[in-house]
Amino acid sequence: MFSTHHTDIGLLYLITSLAFMFMGGALALVLRLELFAPGTQVIADAMTYNRIFTVHGTTLIFLFILPSASAFGNYLVPIMVRYKDMAYPKLNAIAFWMIPPAGALIWLGFADFTWYAYPTYSVISAPGPAADMWIFGLKILGVSSLLGAINFVVTILKCKHPDLPLSKMPLLAWSYLASSLIIIVAIPTFAAALLMLLTDRLGVSGFFNPAMGGDPIAYQHLFWFTFHPEVYVLVIPAIGFMYEIFPRFSRKPIFSHSSGVFAFVLLMLVGFASWAHHMYATGMSFTEKTVFMVGTLAAVPASAMHVFNFLATMWGGRIKFATPIMWAVGGIALFFSAGAGGVVNSAMPLDFITHDSYWVVGHFHLFVMGTILFGTVGFIYYMFPYITGRMYNEMWGKVHFILSFVGTVMVFFTQHLLGLYGMPRRIYDYPPFPEWVQMNIIISIGAFIIGISMAIFLGNLIYSSAKGKPADMDDPFGLGGKYYFPYQAKTPHTENGGYH
Amino acid sequence: MKDLENGKMSGHSNWPEWVYVGVVIALLCYVGAEAWNIERIIEHVPADAEIIQVTGQQWLWTFEHEDGTKEIGELHLEKGKAYKFEVTSKDVIHSFNIHDYTVLMDAVPGRVNTVWFSPTDAGEFPIQCREYCGMIHYNMRGTLYVQDGV
Numbered sequence: 001m002f003s004t005h006h007t008d009i010g011l012l013y014l015i016t017s018l019a020f021m022f023m024g025g026a027l028a029l030v031l032r033l034e035l036f037a038p039g040t041q042v043i044a045d046a047m048t049y050n051r052i053f054t055v056h057g058t059t060l061i062f063l064f065i066l067p068s069a070s071a072f073g074n075y076l077v078p079i080m081v082r083y084k085d086m087a088y089p090k091l092n093a094i095a096f097w098m099i100p101p102a103g104a105l106i107w108l109g110f111a112d113f114t115w116y117a118y119p120t121y122s123v124i125s126a127p128g129p130a131a132d133m134w135i136f137g138l139k140i141l142g143v144s145s146l147l148g149a150i151n152f153v154v155t156i157l158k159c160k161h162p163d164l165p166l167s168k169m170p171l172l173a174w175s176y177l178a179s180s181l182i183i184i185v186a187i188p189t190f191a192a193a194l195l196m197l198l199t200d201r202l203g204v205s206g207f208f209n210p211a212m213g214g215d216p217i218a219y220q221h222l223f224w225f226t227f228h229p230e231v232y233v234l235v236i237p238a239i240g241f242m243y244e245i246f247p248r249f250s251r252k253p254i255f256s257h258s259s260g261v262f263a264f265v266l267l268m269l270v271g272f273a274s275w276a277h278h279m280y281a282t283g284m285s286f287t288e289k290t291v292f293m294v295g296t297l298a299a300v301p302a303s304a305m306h307v308f309n310f311l312a313t314m315w316g317g318r319i320k321f322a323t324p325i326m327w328a329v330g331g332i333a334l335f336f337s338a339g340a341g342g343v344v345n346s347a348m349p350l351d352f353i354t355h356d357s358y359w360v361v362g363h364f365h366l367f368v369m370g371t372i373l374f375g376t377v378g379f380i381y382y383m384f385p386y387i388t389g390r391m392y393n394e395m396w397g398k399v400h401f402i403l404s405f406v407g408t409v410m411v412f413f414t415q416h417l418l419g420l421y422g423m424p425r426r427i428y429d430y431p432p433f434p435e436w437v438q439m440n441i442i443i444s445i446g447a448f449i450i451g452i453s454m455a456i457f458l459g460n461l462i463y464s465s466a467k468g469k470p471a472d473m474d475d476p477f478g479l480g481g482k483y484y485f486p487y488q489a490k491t492p493h494t495e496n497g498g499y500h
Numbered sequence: 501m502k503d504l505e506n507g508k509m510s511g512h513s514n515w516p517e518w519v520y521v522g523v524v525i526a527l528l529c530y531v532g533a534e535a536w537n538i539e540r541i542i543e544h545v546p547a548d549a550e551i552i553q554v555t556g557q558q559w560l561w562t563f564e565h566e567d568g569t570k571e572i573g574e575l576h577l578e579k580g581k582a583y584k585f586e587v588t589s590k591d592v593i594h595s596f597n598i599h600d601y602t603v604l605m606d607a608v609p610g611r612v613n614t615v616w617f618s619p620t621d622a623g624e625f626p627i628q629c630r631e632y633c634g635m636i637h638y639n640m641r642g643t644l645y646v647q648d649g650v
Contacts, residue, residue: 046635114632120609121592125558125634210610216593217608259517281595281630282606283613286543290536297528304524308517343528347535349542352604356595356630422599424630427638431626 004089006074009096011387013071014380016099017064018461021373023107024059025454027052032447035440038432049428050112051130057115058134061234062141063103065368068376069237070096070148072383073176077152080173082161087154091147098144102137109133114426116223119208119216123200135198142191149180149187156180171260175240178264179233182271186233190226193219217282224275232271232299235367236264238375239306242328245382246310249325250317251479255309263305270298280351289348296346303339307332322477323397327378330405334370338363341416359419362412370408377404377457384464385471392464396456403453410446414439545616549582556587556594556607559636561627573642575627577619578649584616595631598644606631619646 003009031053034043043049074092078085086092111117111134113126122131156177160169169177197219199205206212208219247254254260273295280289310332319325341363344350354360377400384392418439423430430436472478552575553564563571577583587596589607597604598617605615627642 046638050632050635050637112634116632118593118632121633125592215610217611255512256514256517281604282608283611286539289539293535294532297532300528301521301524305517305521308520312512312516343531347531348539349535353599353602355604357599422597422626422628424597424628426632429638431641 002093004085004093006078006086006089006092009086009092010071010074010076012096013067013074013099016096016103017067017071018380020059020063020067020103022454022458024056024064025451027056027059029447029451031056032444034428035430036444037441038430038437040429043428046428047112050114050426051110053426054111054114054134055106058106058111058138059103060368061115062138063099063106065234065372065376066141066145067096067099069176069179069234070145072172072241072379073148073152073237075383075387077155077173077176078159080170081156081159082164083155083159086151087159088151092151095144095147095151098140098147102140102144105133105137105140109137116220117197118223119197119200119214119219120210122197123209124211128201132198132201135194135201139191139194142187142194145183146187149183152176152180153184167258167261171243171254171257171264172237172240174261174264175236175243178268179236182229182233182236182268185272186226186229189222193222193226217279220279220282221276224278225272228275228278229271231364231367232267234372236267238331238372239264241375241379241382242306242310242331245324245328245378246313248382248479249322249328249477250314250319252313252317255312255315259305260309263302263309266302266305267299270295270302274299274346277346277351280348281355293346293348297343300339300343303335307336307339320477320479322381323392323394323401324378324382324477326398326401327374327381330401330408331371331374331378334366334374334408337413338366338370341366354419356425357419358415358423358425361425362415362419365412365415366408370412374404374408380461384461385473385476388465388468389471389473390464390468391471391476392468393460396460400453400456400460403449403456407446407448407450407453410449411443414442414446418443545584545614546582546618549584549616551584551586554585554587554596554607555590556596556629556633556640557590558592558634559629559640561596561629561640561642574645575642576645576647579619579622579646580649582616582618584614587613587615592633593631594629594633594640597628597630598625599628600625604630619644622646622648 001012030042031049034041034049043052074086109130109132111126111130113122113131117131117134156169156173160166196205196207200208200214206214208214208216210216243254243260274292276284276288276292277296310328341359345354345360345363381392381397418436421433421435421439423436430440550566552566555562560573563575585596585603585605587605587607588611589609591609593609594607595604596607601617601619603615603617605613607613623646625644625646627644629637629640633640
């Protein structure tokens, strides 16, 4: 348990992040139960509701998505760059062991100021000590992901085997290089903002408090300067997972390795040009809005290149539709939908219709759930035989996918519509407008379909890891032959991760 | 095979990808230009717009007309006239929203943000808060009454 070996730490990350995924998801179900109909359903008061959605968001972003990406990064990056371990094994273990105490702070505090923690609410109005515990928890998580990112960058750039040029490095390893560089540039800004938020709360400074000469909008700039690029930190490893899944299950090489690398690097750079598109409604000038609209649109071609690469890889391949590639295909369908919705948000006049409505909730959930969770879950199924030596149950894997896909479409597409009908996000109760009520019922039913599918997932994971059929370690998915030219080895475990 | 020898990963043409990226960029340029143009037009406030001061506080809206009349939670306007809202807040950030007329502007303490509109239909329209502001955020609502002009 206190091992410093990279696969052990990867496994710790994976188990922890999955535990938090089920916990955060359970909170979402409570929220959906409350919103099933107008009036009080299961949550007695508004403040409890506000605390639940805050912890739901914080948990799934910082305690599920980020650690689950680190899990597979730890597992595979050293193998892919042909090194014996991560560059700093002890640092790696420390970065992991910061997560449980941070998670405990967030869950024991149960703050209410949303995962943005916008001042002046968070400074003058949010009740402590929950808010302060949240700030400390996030501080620890920030340091943890910085340490992890530095470790990945050093492992890839300094410990890479000299025979392996960077241009030939697998795209999954490239995704970790790109996302880690974003973390190193972006996170310190939020770390500073958190510290200022804390001293503001203590009353010794007034950085964000207009009563003391501060500016609450400054916090929003600092926050989004970190967290818009962070969106790419979350999504890039998921795209990397898909780059692993598609060629193997299509029995074809990746259509274009170089365009994948180019798109990662492009995304990494333009990701920093769009942060204030979250803030059109804060009273920005026309020029500011234009600049950030252009910066936002500039991120689209890179994402579109990934989608093209996936489809072109599958084109003409002998595809075996096992569970992992089903999740990946579902993921790109939802990634495309999310991106199309994002273009609508970024267009200035339309943003004033969608801003802070359920449209936005639907939009970003298509990314975090539809793309990132789908890619991650597909990759969990893909890695399952290599990690446990046993096969998961294929039929239940497919049932899990179909239920999740149907549920996701029901929930998040309907939320887009609900936003167009004007329902604000983060509300505990709503007036009984007939359209709002109908759509909320559809969304809640969809959410429970996802809930059922995730219960199946949990059962499949536990049962199969203990009693599943032993996997054929040379070719667990029955793909046969040397199907993934130019990669020589058969599995990511043997011979340098299957790359040369 | 020539491509393979030249170091490419597989022997396919790159043209489809270039064409595809070109189409995507063209679409984005169209969206960007159109959005820029429309935003430029709708940000132009008519000179005769009546100014209404909107103040958000936990958890209600206060409106002050040019003649000094104050209303709380209700706003009475006339159809066909132009109104310019000067939006601010007394405590935390709120967001002033009349969804049916796409009026949306954050109420930020220490700042005055402006947004304008001109009601085209008589009737009642909900006013709501669109930025999380605490316990009663969900019920920080008001009503806009648009009356036919005299």
